[in-house]
Amino acid sequence: MPRANLVKAFRKLLPSESVLFEPEDLRPYECDGLSAYRQMPMIAVLPSNEAEIIEILKICTAEKIPVVARGAGTGLSGGALPHADGVLLSLAKLNEILEIDPDACTARVQPGVRNLAISEASEAYGLYYAPDPSSQIACTIGGNVAENSGGVHCLKYGLTVHNILKLRVLTIEGDSLEIGSEALDSSGFDLLALMTGSEGMLGIITEITVKLLPKPETAQLVMAAFDDVEKAGAAVANIIQAGIVPAGLEMMDRMTIAAVEDFIHAGYDPDAAAIVLCESDGSNEEVADEIEKIRDIMHMSGAVRIDTARNEAERRRFWAGRKAAFPAAGRVSPDYYCMDGTIPRKHLAEVLRRIEDLSSEFGLRCMNVFHAGDGNLHPLILYDANRSGELEKAEAFGARILEICIEAGGSLTGEHGVGIEKLNQMCLQFGEAERDIFHAVKAAFDPDALLNPGKAIPSLRRCAEFGAMHVHRGEEKFPDLPRF
Amino acid sequence: MEAIVEQLTECVVKANKNKQALCIRGGGSKDFYGNARALRYPKLEIRPYQGIVDYEPSELVVSARAGTPLNELESLLSEHGQMLAFEPPDFNGAATLGGCIAAGLSGPRRGYAGAARDFVLGVKLLDGRGRILNFGGRVMKNVAGYDVSRLMTGAMGTLGVILEASLKVLPKPESERTLCFELPVEEALETMRRCAGQTLPVSATCHIDRRLYIRLSGIESAVDAAHVKLGGDEFGDNLSFWESIKNQTHPFFRGNKRLWRLSVKSTAPPFSITCEQAIEWGGALRWFAAAEDCTATAVRAQAEKAGGHAMLFRGKDPNISAFHPLPPALLKIHRRLKRQFDPAGIFNPQRLFPEF
Ligand SMILES: Cc1cc2nc3c(=O)[nH]c(=O)nc-3n(C[C@H](O)[C@H](O)[C@H](O)COP(=O)(O)OP(=O)(O)OC[C@H]3O[C@@H](n4cnc5c(N)ncnc54)[C@H](O)[C@@H]3O)c2cc1C
Numbered sequence: 001m002p003r004a005n006l007v008k009a010f011r012k013l014l015p016s017e018s019v020l021f022e023p024e025d026l027r028p029y030e031c032d033g034l035s036a037y038r039q040m041p042m043i044a045v046l047p048s049n050e051a052e053i054i055e056i057l058k059i060c061t062a063e064k065i066p067v068v069a070r071g072a073g074t075g076l077s078g079g080a081l082p083h084a085d086g087v088l089l090s091l092a093k094l095n096e097i098l099e100i101d102p103d104a105c106t107a108r109v110q111p112g113v114r115n116l117a118i119s120e121a122s123e124a125y126g127l128y129y130a131p132d133p134s135s136q137i138a139c140t141i142g143g144n145v146a147e148n149s150g151g152v153h154c155l156k157y158g159l160t161v162h163n164i165l166k167l168r169v170l171t172i173e174g175d176s177l178e179i180g181s182e183a184l185d186s187s188g189f190d191l192l193a194l195m196t197g198s199e200g201m202l203g204i205i206t207e208i209t210v211k212l213l214p215k216p217e218t219a220q221l222v223m224a225a226f227d228d229v230e231k232a233g234a235a236v237a238n239i240i241q242a243g244i245v246p247a248g249l250e251m252m253d254r255m256t257i258a259a260v261e262d263f264i265h266a267g268y269d270p271d272a273a274a275i276v277l278c279e280s281d282g283s284n285e286e287v288a289d290e291i292e293k294i295r296d297i298m299h300m301s302g303a304v305r306i307d308t309a310r311n312e313a314e315r316r317r318f319w320a321g322r323k324a325a326f327p328a329a330g331r332v333s334p335d336y337y338c339m340d341g342t343i344p345r346k347h348l349a350e351v352l353r354r355i356e357d358l359s360s361e362f363g364l365r366c367m368n369v370f371h372a373g374d375g376n377l378h379p380l381i382l383y384d385a386n387r388s389g390e391l392e393k394a395e396a397f398g399a400r401i402l403e404i405c406i407e408a409g410g411s412l413t414g415e416h417g418v419g420i421e422k423l424n425q426m427c428l429q430f431g432e433a434e435r436d437i438f439h440a441v442k443a444a445f446d447p448d449a450l451l452n453p454g455k456a457i458p459s460l461r462r463c464a465e466f467g468a469m470h471v472h473r474g475e476e477k478f479p480d481l482p483r484f
Numbered sequence: 485m486e487a488i489v490e491q492l493t494e495c496v497v498k499a500n501k502n503k504q505a506l507c508i509r510g511g512g513s514k515d516f517y518g519n520a521r522a523l524r525y526p527k528l529e530i531r532p533y534q535g536i537v538d539y540e541p542s543e544l545v546v547s548a549r550a551g552t553p554l555n556e557l558e559s560l561l562s563e564h565g566q567m568l569a570f571e572p573p574d575f576n577g578a579a580t581l582g583g584c585i586a587a588g589l590s591g592p593r594r595g596y597a598g599a600a601r602d603f604v605l606g607v608k609l610l611d612g613r614g615r616i617l618n619f620g621g622r623v624m625k626n627v628a629g630y631d632v633s634r635l636m637t638g639a640m641g642t643l644g645v646i647l648e649a650s651l652k653v654l655p656k657p658e659s660e661r662t663l664c665f666e667l668p669v670e671e672a673l674e675t676m677r678r679c680a681g682q683t684l685p686v687s688a689t690c691h692i693d694r695r696l697y698i699r700l701s702g703i704e705s706a707v708d709a710a711h712v713k714l715g716g717d718e719f720g721d722n723l724s725f726w727e728s729i730k731n732q733t734h735p736f737f738r739g740n741k742r743l744w745r746l747s748v749k750s751t752a753p754p755f756s757i758t759c760e761q762a763i764e765w766g767g768a769l770r771w772f773a774a775a776e777d778c779t780a781t782a783v784r785a786q787a788e789k790a791g792g793h794a795m796l797f798r799g800k801d802p803n804i805s806a807f808h809p810l811p812p813a814l815l816k817i818h819r820r821l822k823r824q825f826d827p828a829g830i831f832n833p834q835r836l837f838p839e840f
Contacts, residue, residue, distance in 0.1 A: 101751070102681065103677055103681075103751045104749055104750055104751045105680055105681065125681075126681070127681075147627065148627045148631075150625055154625070155624075158598070158602065159625065161602075161631070161634070162598060162602050171813075171817075175813040175816070176813065177813050177814055177817070178811070178814075179814075181747075181749075181791055181792055181793065182748075182749040182791035182792065183747040183748050183749060183768055183790075183791060183792030183793065184594065184595065184599065184747060184750075184765060184768045184769070185588075185599060185638070185747050186747075186792075186793060187793045187795070187807045187808035187809075187810060188807070188810050188814060188818055188836070188837070189635055189638070189639050189643075189818055189821060190588075190601055190634050190635055190637055190638055190639075191635075191814070191817065193601060193631045193634030193635060193637075194630055194631055194632075194634070194635050196631065197627040197630070197631055198630055202630075214680075214681050214682050214683050215683075216683050217683055237542045238542075240542050240543075240544060241541060241542040243565055243566075243655030243656070243658075244655070245654065245655065282683055282685075282706070283683055283684075283685070283706050283709060283710075284709075285703070285705035285706045285708075285709050286685070286702060286703055286705070286706040288705075289703050289705055289706075290703075342623040342624070342625050342626060343623065344540075344543050344545075344622060344623060345542070345543055346540070346542070346543060371625070374623070374624035374625050375623055375624060375625070376624075376625045409621065409622060409623075410621070410623050410626075411621055411623055411625070411626040411627075411628050412628050413626070413627050413628050414623070414625035414626065414627065415625055415627060416627075417627055418627075418628060418629070422628075426628060426629070429628055429629075430618075430628070430629060431617075431618075433611075433615045433616075433617050434617050434618060434619065434629070435629075437611070437617060437619075437632065437824070437825070438629050438630055438632075440824035440825070441630050441632070441821065441824065442630075443820075443824065444817055444820035444821045444823075444824055445817065445820075456629075457629065
């Protein structure tokens with residue numbers, strides 16, 4: 001169907017301001033948080049309820065038009081990058097908190113509700129929604145489910161997949177699915193897990209029931225400075241080994257500390273090679289006991305400075321530094337490229353060393369922040385897109401980091417998703433048979449491959465071409481590493 | 485490839501070609517569980533495929549072969565002060581890791597620490613075409629590709645043979661104490677609900693025989709403080725009581741009656757059904773020991789009204805689907821997934837649903 005006819009069809013369903021097709025109206029949708037990739041959609045639609053989405057999907061199915069869902073567009077892997085011949089489906093107008101049930105400790109919300117808004121609305125009941133991505137002021141809960149997002153408190157409280165109970169999902173074929181339930185489990189396959197992290201490839205999420213947790217009585221934060229990254233890494237392992245599951249366990253390297261200090265004045269030790277932030281929360285008794293143990297371990301592990309936040313304001317300031325690491329990178333460099341690999345914690349020091357080597361090899365600086373407790377690295381590669389060839393260099397550097405993570409027995413993405421960005425590395429992490437199963441799962445939900453086509457799972461052909469190129473470049477080969 | 489895996493693969497390849505149905509079997513501890521039909525097919529024995537593949541306490545991850553006895557795995561963890569936090573039933577030592585994951589059953593701690601699926605990080609799988617596949621891994625966070633590992637949890641082997649699994653483990657609590665209260669069901673539910681809204685170190689709740697049991701787990705001082713807050717008597721026989729709930733060996737579960745397991749919204753009011761009832765998971769799990777004249781339709785209607793589902797846990801009946809039937813749109817997705825993983829339909833036919 002030509003665009004003009006499609007616009008007409010959508011305008012029968014939606015008010016005209018909710019059907020966008022002029023270039024200047026489409027511009028805000030041309031990329032997500034990974035702005036190196038840009039693509040204008042054919043049309044963008046902004047429905048305000050489920051009934052409208054059903055009608056939109058009907059038209060797209062009948063006409064075989066690709067559909068790309070979008071929440072707030074903060075994704076960092078190009079998951080919400082539009083399709084040139086497709087419809088961009090924004091869920092932003094479905095932004096109502098439908099119900100908070102303080103007795104059951106649940107909230108039922110629409111997909112366009114911002115992550116932080118759920119905790120804000122639950123605060124009156126002494127409850128909150130635990131997963132707290134740094135983007136939580138802006139990102140939507142629908143996007144969080146689609147990416148299985150995490151945050152600094154996920155070590156103890158789990159990722160999105162651990163904190164949702166039920167989804168309403170529309171399939172591209174027009175079926176309405178209730179996945180999960182208000183109970184703790186459901187009959188049949190665990191489709192709730194399958195939908196979580198599926199990057200808009202399997203269905204459109206139109207409603208989410210999340211778990212809420214009682215706010216901990218108290219929280220306390222220890223900040224430990226180390227003169228050596230390896231010691232900091234060992235401190236992280238020692239804390240876990242001691243049987244402590246901290247509420248947060250984060251680490252930053254020297255360059256990050258400097259960038260953040262300059263920006264936020266968080267009170268970090270500017271001479272440190274690495275800083276570890278370790279938070280304990282719970283009852284007053286638990287926290288007092290745990291903080292003492294944490295301080296001892298930091299000391300034993302060779303920390304050169306150990307500070308326990310003296311009050312709530314200081315605790316928040318220590319955290320503010322960590323949470324501002326990305327924008328701080330934006331201040332010291334015109335552009336930065338955020339990576340998201342995971343590794344078994346024991347390889348931390350070695351992987352950092354290799355990243356440092358690559359940094360000199362590519363001639364690009366790299367800041368390192370990690371969710372250290374669960375081995376999730378966020379190397380931030382600093383570059384200048386206006387210098388010719390630097391973006392390509394940054395991408396090549398990033399690709400090598402992901403390959404190192406895979407080699408170390410980790411994964412190419414911990415929480416940001418594959419999107420359009422990491423398709424090549426998917427060819428390395430998974431064999432042909434696994435990728436075949438991924439395509440099969442997609443086909444079970446979306447036989448015509450209309451939802452977010454070309455994302456998340458590389459085609460066989462792409463991997464064949466990438467494989468050829470990889471060998472051709474004469475780089476190190478990846479023996480078929482056992483992933484257990 | 486190890487000889488056992490080679491044999492298993494050969495067996496599956498042949499079965500796929502001949503459309504020969506197979507019954508995947510670990511320790512046989514859950515033969516009672518699910519629909520019975522699958523049990524008559526030739527057995528694909530997984531138990532011989534045993535052993536810990538990798539365990540690093542400081543990584544909080546263990547990987548083991550599917551035939552590994554669950555209690556062997558748990559005692560290894562225990563030596564290092566760790567545990568499987570979902571407290572799976574081991575049915576007197578017969579259960580294997582593979583069966584544990586395939587059935588996806590979790591014990592008393594589930595309402596507070598999470599379910600089997602929450603701790604699964606990766607699986608090695610043998611699919612219906614005889615391919616060996618690796619999904620997930622040994623890291624805590626991993627969103628590369630769809631979450632096939634969790635999809636296997638609770639699929640009752642209908643999508644493939646689990647060969648290995650990697651699980652997240654947690655430190656064992658320093659101290660544990662069970663409190664006991666004489667309470668009628670309404671007040672017990674109310675107490676459970678109050679606990680859920682506070683940060684108390686509760687790790688299990690159970691109302692049975694008109695008594696409410698609350699287990700506290702954590703550091704000593706927190707357990708003390710919670711005890712003071714909640715009151716109640718300390719119940720001496722902490723371990724064996726929770727064992728008997730976990731493995732359903734408590735007298736409540738042992739009668740000749742049918743045992744229904746209802747998973748419902750935790751705040752659902754007490755059920756108005758004339759049978760003995762027990763409650764776990766802060767109200768989210770309800771057990772009915774029901775006479776046969778208490779129909780499946782009636783039980784399932786009650787479960788649905790309470791936002792959940794009902795499973796015939798013990799006391800099979802060929803006329804009753806053990807698992808709660810699915811609505812058509814979900815069944816369609818289930819069937820398609822089944823066809824993709826197991827095109828010839830050889831794995832545990834009808835063990836989960838009569839339709840496949
Ligand atoms: C500064 C910054 C910090 C960040 N910090 C973190 C962090 O700490 N942890 C973390 O995990 N992530 C982080 N992110 C990444 C990002 O915020 C998350 O991935 C977030 O969940 C995306 O939500 P969104 O609403 O912006 O989704 P979008 O970017 O709009 O979409 C993301 C994906 O979800 C799909 N999608 C969106 N809504 C739906 C729906 N209703 N149904 C089906 N599919 C849908 C899209 O098609 C796309 O594939 C950060 C990003 C930025 C910019």
